Amino acid sequence: MPDPERPGFVISRLAYLFRMRIEEVLAENGSELSAEESALLMVLVEAGQPLRRGEFAEIMLRDRTTITRQLDGLERKGLVRREPDPSDGRAILIHPTPRGTKLISKLLPPFKALRNSLKRGLTVDEWKLGLKVMSQMMDNLIALDEKA
Template sequence: MSDKDDGRLDPSAVLPRLMQLGAVLNRSQLMERAMDRVGIPLDRPAVTVLVTLRMAGQPLRVGEIATRMQVVGPHVTRHLHELERRGLVRRATDPHDQRARLIELTPEGGAAASRYLETVLGWFTDAVADWSDEDRQTFGRLLTRLVDDLTARLADLDDHTT
C-alpha cells in the first residue's frame, strides 16, 4: 500500500490546492466584491480593521488589532485615521488604564462590518450548501487545526532565525 492509499496526508497534493484556493480568492476579488455589494468604499486593510473589531465583539487597543491582523501597529494606525474621519471607528479611554486608548466601532462601522461579513459568509455558506453537516464540521475543525499548527510551526522557525 502506498502513502497515498493509506489515508496519510500527502503534502505534495495539498499544497497545490491551497495555492489554488489563494489564487481563486484573489482572482475573484472576493473582498472587493463584498465591499462593493455592501457599499463600503474602503481598501482591504481598512475593512480588515472593521471586521477584526466586529469579530472581537469589544473595543481593542491598536496593538491587539495589529496582532489579530498579523501586522505591525503603525500599519493599523494609518488606517484608523481614515476610519475615524469617516465616522466608522472612534477612540475611547480604556477603563482599566486611563492613559491607554481603545478603538471601538461606531454604529455605522458596526453595521458596515456586519453587512460585509454577512455577504462573505453567505458566499461560503452557499459553496458548502450541498455538503453534509458532518463534512462541514470536519472541514471547519481540520482547517482550524491546519492554520493553528502551521502558524505555530512558522512562529518556531521565526524564533530560531532571530
C-alpha cells in the same frame, strides 16, 4: 498542477482568490472599505469590546504602523473612534461607531455566503480539519520568529 510539496503556491493562490472575492463583495454592496479595513472592522465588531492597537497588530499579523494607518482611515470614515483606556491612561481603546457596526452587519450575510462557498464539496470534518491544519501551519511559522 502545483506540486503538493509546495504549499506556498497553493496558499498564495487561495489568499489571492479569497481577497478578490472579498473585494467583489465590498464593491457589490457599495462599500467604501478596502479588504484590510473590512477585516479590521469585522474583528472589532465581532470582538464585542474595544481593542487596543497592539491587539489588532497581533490578531492581524501586521506591524503597529500599518494598523495605525488603517485605523486612521476607518476613523476618517466615521467607522471607529478612539478613546483613552480608563485602566491605563497611556493606552487608547478603539471602538466601532454605530455606523461601523451597521456597515459590518450589512456585510456579514454576503461574507458568510462567501465563507460557505469555500466549504462546498467538503464535509464538516474536512472543513474543521482544514482550519486546524492551516492554524497549525501558521503557528509553526510564528514559532520560527520566536526561535530567532
